[in-house]
Amino acid sequence: MNRTSTRRGATRLRLYEAAVTLIAEQGFSSTTVEQIAERAGVAKGTVYYNFSSKTELFEGLLRHGVGPLTVSLREAARASAAHGDDTVRRLEAMADAGLDFVIGHPDFARLLVAEQWRTNRSWHGTLVDVRRQVAGVVEDVLQEGVKRGELSEDLDIQLIAGAMVGMVVVAALDWQTFHAERAQGEVRSAVSLLLRGGLGAGGQAGPPSQLSLENPSNAG
Secondary structure (H helix, E strand, C coil), X not given: CCXXXXXHHHHHHHHHHHHHHXXXXXCCCCCCHHHHHHHHCCCHHHHHHHCCXXXXXXXHHXXXXXXXXXXXXXXXXXXXXXXXXXXXXXXXXXXXXXXXXXXXXXXXXXXXXXXXXXXXXXXXXXXXXXXXXXXXXHHHHHHHHHHCCCECCCCCHHHHHHXXXXXXXXXXXXXXXXXXXXXXXXXXXHHXXXXXXXXXXXXXXXXXXXXXXXXHHHCC
């Protein structure tokens, strides 16, 4: 990589960092190119030198931000598998990695939650792609669990994967916003309880063997 490419990459990173904070705070529509340039400490023309529009910058930000999350989820699943863990424990490891990601990238997580419902945006297709990228890692683990006979063949893998990603991100944001005094272990335990289907009648926790995802032939 030559100096020009390196310098341009560094500039884009500064723009992403400025944009993610502003958009998380005030939304995509309310954030202007001028504000992004000012926050990044560059001229407005520098933004347009790197991106043709605010939309292109945002699309680049989405792809840039979701990369580390995808990698961390995949690595967590691989490490758990290397220890011989079953599918549900692999999912728990991925959920914990998701919590770590939100702790380290709270603005990006808030941006994802806030903007994903605005389906009329020109960049919605890009958001769909990056969401599919993250959920796809979870889908792979679920599919492997079905093949191994650890999970029920009746699972709607696509919906469950999306629900798990959403649950972890929202749970982490709720924790950081409203229960910051709680330890991460407590949040991890709550998410694990939900993954394992451990909520019984009257709000009592059921035994670990009662897995909502589990193949009934493996329960007991």
